Amino acid sequence: DGGITQSPKYLFRKEGQxxxxxxxxxxxxxxxxxxxQDPGQGLRLIYYSQIxxxxxxxxxxxxxxxxxxxKESFPLxxxxxxxxxxxxxxxxSSMGGFVRNQPQHFGDGTRLSIL
Amino acid sequence: AQSVTQLDSQVPVFEEAPVELxxxxxxxxxxxxxxxxxxxxxxxxxxxKYLSGSTLVKGINGxxxxxxxxxTSFHLRKPSVHISDTAEYFxxxxxxxxxxxxxxxxxxxxxxxx
Numbered sequence: 001d002g003g004i005t006q007s008p009k010y011l012f013r014k015e016g017q018x019x020x021x022x023x024x025x026x027x028x029x030x031x032x033x034x035x036x037q038d039p040g041q042g043l044r045l046i047y048y049s050q051i052x053x054x055x056x057x058x059x060x061x062x063x064x065x066x067x068x069x070x071k072e073s074f075p076l077x078x079x080x081x082x083x084x085x086x087x088x089x090x091x092x093s094s095m096g097g098f099v100r101n102q103p104q105h106f107g108d109g110t111r112l113s114i115l
Numbered sequence: 116a117q118s119v120t121q122l123d124s125q126v127p128v129f130e131e132a133p134v135e136l137x138x139x140x141x142x143x144x145x146x147x148x149x150x151x152x153x154x155x156x157x158x159x160x161x162x163x164k165y166l167s168g169s170t171l172v173k174g175i176n177g178x179x180x181x182x183x184x185x186x187t188s189f190h191l192r193k194p195s196v197h198i199s200d201t202a203e204y205f206x207x208x209x210x211x212x213x214x215x216x217x218x219x220x221x222x223x224x225x226x227x228x229x
Binding site for chain 2: 004006031033035040041042043044045048058090092094101102103104105106107108109111
């Protein structure tokens with residue numbers, strides 16, 4: 001079955017450490033996205049990529065970094081510069097990065113907590 | 116830039132009763148509109164979308180929504196809810212200017228009670 005796989009489901013980080021969240025899709029989608037979800041705040045866009053080897057900052061990119069070396073993979077690194085990293089992180093993808101009106105498909109998320 | 120307002124953070128309703136979840140948006144350009152549902156500890160699943168044409172859009176699980184351009188609203192309705200509809204519902208908007216970036220509302224928690 002096609003879909004988006006996020007791993008791990010739960011992740012713990014010590015203060016001062018960088019941590020990388022995995023997102024893989026086998027939907028052959030061009031565009032991929034990372035969101036952060038906090039209670040009562042909805043989803044906020046961290047980074048997005050409309051095509052391989054290209055990505056753009058979203059609304060809350062500070063303290064995060066991404067890469068897009070392969071079409072199916074879009075890992076997110078939460079760096080030590082992110083002061084409040086505890087949140088639920090969601091990865092999504094959509095067809096045709098520059099084609100409009102395509103709905104986004106979501107993975108099941110990674111919950112990151114600080115020890 | 117767009118924004119989405121979901122005024123109701125929680126909506127309690129009895130099983131088999133009708134429900135309406137409200138969504139208003141603000142945008143200086145034409146938009147596409149979406150409703151997503153999220154069950155606990157899961158990702159979001161698309162319920163329905165409005166792209167163009169008929170302003171009444173039908174989605175999965177018996178939900179429907181109506182696009183009202185003059186009131187900049189896209190309210191979600193279901194005539195008879197089931198206990199399994201308990202979840203969080205998000206309204207989202209993307210502008211027609213390019214790309215598929217979504218702006219989400221803060222969500223409405225629908226709690227269906229027996």
